[in-house]
Amino acid sequence: MNRSRETKALISIGIIGLIILFGAPHSLDLFSVISLTTAVSLAILALSLGLIWGFGGILCFGQTAFFGIGGYAYAIAALNFGGSTGAILAALIVAAGSAAVLGYFMFYGRLSDVYLAVITLTVTLILYSVIRRTSGPEYKIGIAKLGGFNGINVPPINYPWDATQFLYPEHVFYVAMVALLLAYFLCVWVTKSHFGRVSVSIRENELRSELLGYDVRLYKLCMFTIGGAIAGLAGIMFANSIGRITPDVFNLYNAALAIIWVIIGGRGTLIGPVLGALVLFYMTSFLGQQSVVNINLFLGLVLIVFVLVVPKGIVPSLIQLWDRRRSRRMTARSAKKMRRRGRSRVKEISVEE
Amino acid sequence: MRSNVVLETRSLSMHFGGVVAVDRVDFSLRENELRCLIGPNGAGKSTFFKCITAQLRPTAGDVVIRDFNVTGSESHQVARMGVGIKTQVPNVFDGLDVEENIWLSASQSASVKRARVITSEVVERLELGEVRKSPLGSLAHGQRQLVELGMVLAGEPWLVILDEPTAGMTQDEVVRTADVIREINQSATMIVVEHDMQFIRMIAQKVTVFHQGKILVEGNMDEISSDHRVREVYLGHRKSS
Amino acid sequence: MDLFAALVLQIIYGIANLVLISIGLAVIFGMMRVINLAHGEFLMLGGYTVVVATNNGVNIWVAMFILAPLIVGLIGLIVEWCLIRFLYGRMVDTLLATWGLSLFFIGLITTIFGAQTATTIAPPFGAITIGEYSSSGYELFLICIAVLMIILVYLLLRYTKLGLVARGTMQGADMAASLGVSTQRVYSTTFGIGAALTGLAGGLLAPITGILPTSGAIYIGKAFITVISGGTAILAGTASASVLLGAINGIVAFVIGPTMGEVALLLLAIVLLRLMPQGITGRFFKRSL
Numbered sequence: 020m021n022r023s024r025e026t027k028a029l030i031s032i033g034i035i036g037l038i039i040l041f042g043a044p045h046s047l048d049l050f051s052v053i054s055l056t057t058a059v060s061l062a063i064l065a066l067s068l069g070l071i072w073g074f075g076g077i078l079c080f081g082q083t084a085f086f087g088i089g090g091y092a093y094a095i096a097a098l099n100f101g102g103s104t105g106a107i108l109a110a111l112i113v114a115a116g117s118a119a120v121l122g123y124f125m126f127y128g129r130l131s132d133v134y135l136a137v138i139t140l141t142v143t144l145i146l147y148s149v150i151r152r153t154s155g156p157e158y159k160i161g162i163a164k165l166g167g168f169n170g171i172n173v174p175p176i177n178y179p180w181d182a183t184q185f186l187y188p189e190h191v192f193y194v195a196m197v198a199l200l201l202a203y204f205l206c207v208w209v210t211k212s213h214f215g216r217v218s219v220s221i222r223e224n225e226l227r228s229e230l231l232g233y234d235v236r237l238y239k240l241c242m243f244t245i246g247g248a249i250a251g252l253a254g255i256m257f258a259n260s261i262g263r264i265t266p267d268v269f270n271l272y273n274a275a276l277a278i279i280w281v282i283i284g285g286r287g288t289l290i291g292p293v294l295g296a297l298v299l300f301y302m303t304s305f306l307g308q309q310s311v312v313n314i315n316l317f318l319g320l321v322l323i324v325f326v327l328v329v330p331k332g333i334v335p336s337l338i339q340l341w342d343r344r345r346s347r348r349m350t351a352r353s354a355k356k357m358r359r360r361g362r363s364r365v366k367e368i369s370v371e372e
Numbered sequence: 373m374r375s376n377v378v379l380e381t382r383s384l385s386m387h388f389g390g391v392v393a394v395d396r397v398d399f400s401l402r403e404n405e406l407r408c409l410i411g412p413n414g415a416g417k418s419t420f421f422k423c424i425t426a427q428l429r430p431t432a433g434d435v436v437i438r439d440f441n442v443t444g445s446e447s448h449q450v451a452r453m454g455v456g457i458k459t460q461v462p463n464v465f466d467g468l469d470v471e472e473n474i475w476l477s478a479s480q481s482a483s484v485k486r487a488r489v490i491t492s493e494v495v496e497r498l499e500l501g502e503v504r505k506s507p508l509g510s511l512a513h514g515q516r517q518l519v520e521l522g523m524v525l526a527g528e529p530w531l532v533i534l535d536e537p538t539a540g541m542t543q544d545e546v547v548r549t550a551d552v553i554r555e556i557n558q559s560a561t562m563i564v565v566e567h568d569m570q571f572i573r574m575i576a577q578k579v580t581v582f583h584q585g586k587i588l589v590e591g592n593m594d595e596i597s598s599d600h601r602v603r604e605v606y607l608g609h610r611k612s613s
Numbered sequence: 614m615d616l617f618a619a620l621v622l623q624i625i626y627g628i629a630n631l632v633l634i635s636i637g638l639a640v641i642f643g644m645m646r647v648i649n650l651a652h653g654e655f656l657m658l659g660g661y662t663v664v665v666a667t668n669n670g671v672n673i674w675v676a677m678f679i680l681a682p683l684i685v686g687l688i689g690l691i692v693e694w695c696l697i698r699f700l701y702g703r704m705v706d707t708l709l710a711t712w713g714l715s716l717f718f719i720g721l722i723t724t725i726f727g728a729q730t731a732t733t734i735a736p737p738f739g740a741i742t743i744g745e746y747s748s749s750g751y752e753l754f755l756i757c758i759a760v761l762m763i764i765l766v767y768l769l770l771r772y773t774k775l776g777l778v779a780r781g782t783m784q785g786a787d788m789a790a791s792l793g794v795s796t797q798r799v800y801s802t803t804f805g806i807g808a809a810l811t812g813l814a815g816g817l818l819a820p821i822t823g824i825l826p827t828s829g830a831i832y833i834g835k836a837f838i839t840v841i842s843g844g845t846a847i848l849a850g851t852a853s854a855s856v857l858l859g860a861i862n863g864i865v866a867f868v869i870g871p872t873m874g875e876v877a878l879l880l881l882a883i884v885l886l887r888l889m890p891q892g893i894t895g896r897f898f899k900r901s902l
Contacts (some may be wrong), residue, residue, distance in 0.1 A: 068901050078705060078708075080708075080712075083769050118780055121883075124883050124884070124886075124887050125883075125886075125887075127887070128886055128887035128888070128890050129890050130886060130890055131890075132704060133648055133704050133705065133706055133708060134841055134890070135647075136705070136708055137648060137837045137838070138838075138841075138882070138883065138886065139840055140837075141836070141837060141838055141879055141882075142879065143833040144833075144834040145832065145875055145876060145879050147835060148831075148872070148875060149875065150878060152872050153543070163861055168870045184477050195463065209669075213479060213484060217476065220465050220466070223465040223466060223467050223468060224463055224465050224466070226427075226463050227445050227459075227463040227464060227465060227523075228476075229446070229448045229451070230425070230427075230447055230448070230451050230457045230459070230463065231448075231451060231476060231477050231523065231527065232448050232451035232452040232480045232481065232482050232527065233448055233480060234446070234448050235448065245889060270830070271827075271833075272716075275715075275716060277708065278712070282709065282853065298542065308415065313720035313721075313724045314720065315716045315717070315719040315720030315723065316716070316717055316719075316720025316721055316723075316724060317720065318713075318716050318720075319713045319714060319715065319716030319717030319718070319719070320713065320717055321713070322709065322710070322712060322713030322716065323696065323710050323713035323714060323717065326700075326706050326709045326710045326713065327696075327710065330706065346480070
């Protein structure tokens with residue numbers, strides 16, 4: 020995509036985002052707004068994976084780990100601090116920090132794709148199985164009990180530094196949507212920066228990047244940490260939209276969903292995974308309510324079909340189709356021009372004669 | 373021509389399990405040299421290349437670049453010292469266009485602004501203007517080699533190490549590459565690992581012949597061509613006249 | 614002293630457990646570098662085969678040693694034929710597609726059997742006593758089976774024609790192909806055998822764990838870590854990784870608790886991979902089976 024088209028696309032996305040931000044609470048009922056808040060938080064998670072996988076080439080099957088860590092850290096911090104402002108910051112730091120630590124071991128050990136995928140998947144699964152077993156009252160951090168498979172009730176977000184003023188659900192939606200927009204444009208900025216361009220080159224050919232003098236391990240670590248922070252942000256929003264955080268966020272099904280969003284939406288774009296998450300959220304909610312088709316069955320087939328048939332995902336494939344139609348129209352137009360020129364030239368010659 | 377040594381290996385060895393690919397090699401390179409490494413297949417040239425560029429960690433021995441012992445370093449650290457490296461199989465960014473490829477190299481050491489300037493200069497010098505916006509994956513093999521050479525140049529290196537730069541190139545491209553290499557040599561020290569004897573003749577000053585992991589003989593082109601040991605080692609290969 | 618014996622038995626069982634759940638995956642990974650994310654579901658399918666068959670009157674031993682490997686092996690062949698073969702060499706795509714397959718199987722079994730336990734069956738063999746402590750006789754039985762499985766795979770690889778062809782293909786598929794070996798056939802057969810071994814393991818473990826459509830998820834983490842930590846040599850890798858990881862798991866589980874045991878296993882694996890990114894057999898026992 021060339022520069023001006025990209026700028027136009029970004030502006031459109033920004034405008035649509037703002038429309039949704041201000042329009043949704045007025046045109047939708049409360050339940051739908053809360054649903055949308057959840058969908059938006061999942062979209063932020065999709066964005067984080069779209070960034071590190073699509074642009075950084077880091078195949079992380081366990082992005083839900085940082086999602087869940089963000090949510091849990093927020094809940095625990097909010098309960099202990101007695102307010103949400105510091106808790107949000109603390110949760111982001113914990114999520115980013117965990118990504119940095121795991122990332123250090125993986126990237127400085129030069130683990131590649133497949134191993135990376137499996138290790139990260141295992142991390143999220145272990146978190147699931149460990150936190151599920153923390154039901155007893157002895158499992159707590161500060162005054163916050165971990166709650167085992169029931170999870171933790173999340174204290175609602177309050178206005179900055181004023182723990183008595185809680186936000187209404189519509190306002191939580193505003194916060195989440197702003198977070199999505201900020202995170203999205205942050206990611207766009209990252210991909211256009213020198214850091215982002217080098218990360219893309221690492222994805223293309225790691226050896227060549229290394230031989231140019233780039234410390235590939237460090238770039239991947241930074242990219243992974245940024246992704247972890249954004250996933251943590253998503254977790255914080257998610258916890259607030261539902262009002263509670265449970266170990267289910269770490270499970271296999273949700274880990275698979277994150278990957279599916281990116282594959283379906285389109286690896287290599289940032290808006291693709293966001294849209295993928297939003298569409299699939301509503302689709303799975305709908306499917307969950309009927310009992311004709313089992314969700315797992317459906318998602319499994321979708322994943323297989325996409326890997327085999329539409330590996331690029333929907334958004335890039337659509338862009339490709341659009342480009343091809345444009346170039347066909349353009350060659351048709353220029354062919355027309357040439358024919359007209361040819362004809363007039365023949366006319367000139369025949370007139371001269 | 374100054375005679376300080378810019379790269380040397382001391383008793384460098386590389387073992388792969390039971391196979392000894394490089395056997396206690398002592399090698400030294402002086403500033404502004406253009407050294408060619410030749411030898412039959414399996415002689416250890418490429419392994420030696422990988423050792424001095426830190427793509428492999430030697431089993432024993434040392435690699436010293438400008439008095440820094442770089443044995444055991446990471447290859448990006450070697451590259452950052454100002455060493456330009458071109459691998460045997462072209463390693464480029466296939467999904468990115470020519471300009472981006474070269475810019476990525478330039479911007480590693482230069483500022484973003486200066487990098488853009490360097491990129492245009494390199495593109496012009498190598499006559500890649502027509503394909504500057506083409507993705508690398510769509511170019512012919514010879515052109516990809518040329519772009520990789522451009523990437524090496526864009527880093528403004530003082531030491532350039534090339535592994536088979538003319539593999540798969542047309543005759544014209546080979547001649548052009550020879551010119552480029554001679555030009556580069558005016559400001560940089562070079563090591564060229566090669567197979568193509570005709571090409572070697574076009575550029576060679578001093579030649580090092582590898583055989584079975586060791587250095588067989590070193591000398592200029594005439595000395596090497598008339599050395600009977602070199603003839604023996606290449607027996608069975610097509611003798612270039 | 615008795616406590617020590619019981620503890621040692623516990624640890625050895627833990628190691629045997631890892632061997633059982635990993636060996637099928639190791640065969641497939643060692644041969645084709647395919648990490649089959651539906652591996653847990655193969656275990657689950659083996660378990661379901663045994664439970665359903667036994668509840669319908671089939672002898673438990675027949676169900677475990679004949680039916681489970683046969684059925685899951687067959688499923689493996691079908692999966693290879695319909696899906697895996699299109700994705701050779703595409704490691705990441707294979708990972709993704711097999712993950713889709715995993716979800717598919719979970720959905721399928723849930724649809725057929727419902728989401729609840731398909732009635733557990735009691736483990737054959739009662740408890741055995743070591744002094745004051747009783748351990749499960751069945752666990753002892755499983756330890757023997759794990760050892761037998763290793764021996765079986767070893768014999769297969771070392772002394773049969775199939776094994777020779779398999780080893781040749783593992784070391785150089787192109788070479789083998791130019792010698793007239795149908796690598797396609799080798800891969801299919803390997804996948805089928807790996808699946809069968811996994812089905813057998815799943816069936817054997819059914820009495821202990823109880824079967825749900827989602828049982829597979831419990832195992833895959835451990836199986837993957839074991840296989841990847843082990844490296845590409847099928848037997849040496851699985852054995853060495855199982856011993857190391859199983860021992861740490863067992864010891865930590867005894868000292869602190871089973872949950873921390875799992876965490877310790879993961880942490881050790883991460884450290885191992887940091888030190889030996891190609892797995893244990895990437896560094897040691899390089900040429901072994």
